[in-house]
Amino acid sequence: SQQGEEDPQALSIQEGENATMNCSYKTSINNLQWYRQNSGRGLVHLILIRSNEREKHSGRLRVTLDTSKKSSSLLITASRAADTASYFCATDAGETSGSRLTFGEGTQLTVNP
Amino acid sequence: DAMVIQNPRYQVTQFGKPVTLSCSQTLNHNVMYWYQQKSSQAPKLLFHYYDKDFNNEADTPDNFQSRRPNTSFCFLDIRSPGLGDAAMYLCATSRDPGIETQYFGPGTRLLVL
Numbered sequence: 143s144q145q146g147e148e149d150p151q152a153l154s155i156q157e158g159e160n161a162t163m164n165c166s167y168k169t170s171i172n173n174l175q176w177y178r179q180n181s182g183r184g185l186v187h188l189i190l191i192r193s194n195e196r197e198k199h200s201g202r203l204r205v206t207l208d209t210s211k212k213s214s215s216l217l218i219t220a221s222r223a224a225d226t227a228s229y230f231c232a233t234d235a236g237e238t239s240g241s242r243l244t245f246g247e248g249t250q251l252t253v254n255p
Numbered sequence: 256d257a258m259v260i261q262n263p264r265y266q267v268t269q270f271g272k273p274v275t276l277s278c279s280q281t282l283n284h285n286v287m288y289w290y291q292q293k294s295s296q297a298p299k300l301l302f303h304y305y306d307k308d309f310n311n312e313a314d315t316p317d318n319f320q321s322r323r324p325n326t327s328f329c330f331l332d333i334r335s336p337g338l339g340d341a342a343m344y345l346c347a348t349s350r351d352p353g354i355e356t357q358y359f360g361p362g363t364r365l366l367v368l
Binding site for chain 1: 259261295296297298299300303343345347355356357358359360361362364
């Protein structure tokens with residue numbers, strides 16, 4: 143079954159508001175990553191949080207990780223119309239042959255001007 | 256500046272007609288991945304190469320093959336495309352095992368008629 147599940151599936155907010163997306167997973171992980179995908183494009187890496195970290199910041203992004211609950215959240219503060227995209231969490235169990243990511247189903251974020 | 260390049264961006268093929276998608280990278284990364292992403296779904300890993308070592312996912316159909324003739328190039332061959340193979344195919348790279356961030360190309364959208 144899919145490792146990552148995200149909610150909400152879709153989120154619509156006004157410019158300037160904060161957006162919070164959640165991700166849950168099932169098995170032990172080495173790290174959890176968040177990616178962004180504009181419509182019809184490839185994925186862009188946003189932020190990585192390791193299993194021994196609880197919170198991480200990057201610009202307007204804040205990611206939390208709770209390994210006891212097997213969940214993570216991505217907060218985008220002061221959203222902009224350009225933040226409109228799909229956001230995916232991806233878990234990495236950590237293998238020697240390469241980083242194998244298992245993606246969640248994604249949250250479609252729409253930021254209205 | 257393009258780091259992971261996929262050609263073509265759009266590919267139309269006929270049912271049962273073999274098709275090859277290509278990916279090249281200027282990052283000199285050791286690991287290259289192929290993902291399949293169907294509409295509004297999560298990217299799904301098909302296989303990856305760590306250098307010349309091929310790692311197939313257990314549920315990847317035999318219809319899908321891959322070649323990596325050198326560090327820079329990786330190909331996805333679909334031997335007999337079916338209607339269900341219509342999807343976005345994403346190529347990604349990572350520097351080494353244990354270096355977790357993946358860099359994605361823009362994707363090739365495959366249409367099967």
